[in-house]
Amino acid sequence: MVHKCLTGTIFILLLLTGCMYPSENLSKNQIANDAQLQMVQQAIDQYAAQNNGLLPIFTKESDTPIYQKYIIDFSLLKQQGLLQTIPGTAFENGGSYQYVLIDVETNPTVKVIDLRIAEEIRIVQQRLNVYRSEHVYPPFGEKVANSVYKLDEQELNLDEDPYIKSPYSDKNLPIYIDTDGQLTIDYRMELYPLLENEEHSYKEGEDIRSIITDHHAVVPAYSVPYTIKNDEPVFAPELNE
Numbered sequence: 001m002v003h004k005c006l007t008g009t010i011f012i013l014l015l016l017t018g019c020m021y022p023s024e025n026l027s028k029n030q031i032a033n034d035a036q037l038q039m040v041q042q043a044i045d046q047y048a049a050q051n052n053g054l055l056p057i058f059t060k061e062s063d064t065p066i067y068q069k070y071i072i073d074f075s076l077l078k079q080q081g082l083l084q085t086i087p088g089t090a091f092e093n094g095g096s097y098q099y100v101l102i103d104v105e106t107n108p109t110v111k112v113i114d115l116r117i118a119e120e121i122r123i124v125q126q127r128l129n130v131y132r133s134e135h136v137y138p139p140f141g142e143k144v145a146n147s148v149y150k151l152d153e154q155e156l157n158l159d160e161d162p163y164i165k166s167p168y169s170d171k172n173l174p175i176y177i178d179t180d181g182q183l184t185i186d187y188r189m190e191l192y193p194l195l196e197n198e199e200h201s202y203k204e205g206e207d208i209r210s211i212i213t214d215h216h217a218v219v220p221a222y223s224v225p226y227t228i229k230n231d232e233p234v235f236a237p238e239l240n241e
Helices: 002-020 034-050 074-079 115-132 188-197
Strands: 097-102 109-114 140-145 148-151 163-165 172-178 183-185 226-229 232-235
Touching: 034 074, 034 109, 097 115, 109 115, 115 163, 115 172, 115 183, 140 232, 188 226, 188 232
Parallel strands: none
Antiparallel strands: 097 109, 140 148, 148 172, 163 172, 172 183, 226 232
């Protein structure tokens, strides 16, 4: 009788532990691994070969930021039998990542957007929308660079300057606003070590964000272009024009 009670108690504890286990620690919500990326990449390559170079992506507005523009349409891959299952890390399967393509014109390559970043941006955007419903101009704070400003956290009723946890390290990356009123993430802290430690041939006036995607699976979403000046990364929003 005691043995049965103990067994029942252990089962309940295990069940409760499973229910309470943070979703971000579940295997399907972990960062997309090489095997998952390669599986989708192979399906993309086969789809393009079978469809005269067309890619299985959703249609986006022409002015959609480059790293958020080419979202993979898994349904098209499944319809043609090129993908049996959607990766567990994918948003479509309950995961925390949106699978995208970069370099679509030259070498379509599978990468991901960390949707936890998107959620942090959404929260700040909601505050910004409320503010702008009552004011003509966004709450610009201190100027950071040409066309890039800090947000006035007091005007937005925030306790501190907004930031996101970097998908590449343990750094906190600031959230700024550009003169078009669009929120942007400052990736310079991640660009610095890459420029210093990795081989590259970037010149001033070139967008250097691809050095991130060369070494990471996660794209620098919600960003403006950066270029290199005196061997350091600097904002270059004019490259979007």
